[in-house]
């Protein structure tokens with residue numbers, strides 16, 4: 001089915017950037033200044049982002065993956081170390097760990113997609129340096145118990161908040177628990193720009209100073225290399241886009257939460273076929289992805305596509321069963337909850353540009369499917 005033929009499309013980027021005039025005007029201004037790396041637009045975005053999350057600092061970098069990699073390095077993670085993370089995540093989480101030279105150690109997840117704190121302790125070894133919880137789908141990981149384990153075992157915590165801008169747990173914003181947190185500004189994320197970009201938040205002055213070195217070749221001045229670093233600066237043009245988008249994040253979040261509530265209400269009466277993941281009352285979910293567990297998943301998925309609803313699966317093949325991760329020696333059965341989820345989860349469009357009619361249409365198609373199957 002062609003993009004224009006979807007009744008309920010998954011990507012909303014055309015609507016999101018349908019009126020780019022303000023952004024383009026700022027880019028023209030930027031062209032006159034010719035400050036093409038870092039500079040005032042990047043600084044402004046960093047200040048707004050830190051204020052929005054509630055941290056002392058934010059440091060813009062080249063991607064969400066780099067945000068995690070540099071945050072881990074700022075936490076002292078390097079070659080020979082182990083970093084514990086969730087088995088159910090996007091490959092970039094594991095990739096970032098490997099790029100520091102450390103080994104990723106996977107731990108199974110809860111039915112709400114985030115790392116199971118009860119399974120962390122047995123994964124800790126003498127080489128473990130950090131825990132990297134992932135706030136997957138816009139859920140928030142159980143940060144209370146995770147921070148308790150980290151304190152007791154003297155481990156650093158870096159949060160993967162790429163899918164969870166403005167999520168909260170126990171009244172505290174995701175990304176403010178650990179030493180630092182990484183966010184992605186990739187076009188598919190809730191705060192999205194026109195290419196790859198990422199940002200790290202921290203309230204540690206020391207970590208922030210180190211991150212500013214790490215993203216810019218380790219240069220403390222034009223001529224002095226303080227540490228070995230990377231070239232991973234937040235692109236100035238993406239910062240301009242970000243400065244426009246950041247004003248919308250609260251309303252984007254509210255709309256997504258509203259659409260999720262409409263789905264939840266409809267699916268609550270369909271428990272023979274659909275299971276809504278546990279909705280913990282102490283968590284504010286921001287629904288980067290709206291995911292349910294469904295019976296006859298593959299048939300329903302095909303049916304939705306046929307009826308013009310662009311559903312997705314995040315993610316159909318767990319990381320530990322991917323060919324690219326075979327060097328780590330994991331096998332089928334290692335993470336039963338992650339493997340169970342991969343077989344029955346389904347993602348429905350729930351973005352800010354969806355109309356209520358589209359949400360109702362999607363619900364109607366799902367009802368129709370189960371009536372006939």
Ligand SMILES: *Cc1c(COP(=O)(O)O)cnc(C)c1O
Nearest residue numbers: 063064065090092093162184186
């Ligand atoms: C998107 C994402 C990343 C990586 O972000 P990029 O900007 O694409 O590098 C990392 N972790 C998770 C969970 C993500 O969803």
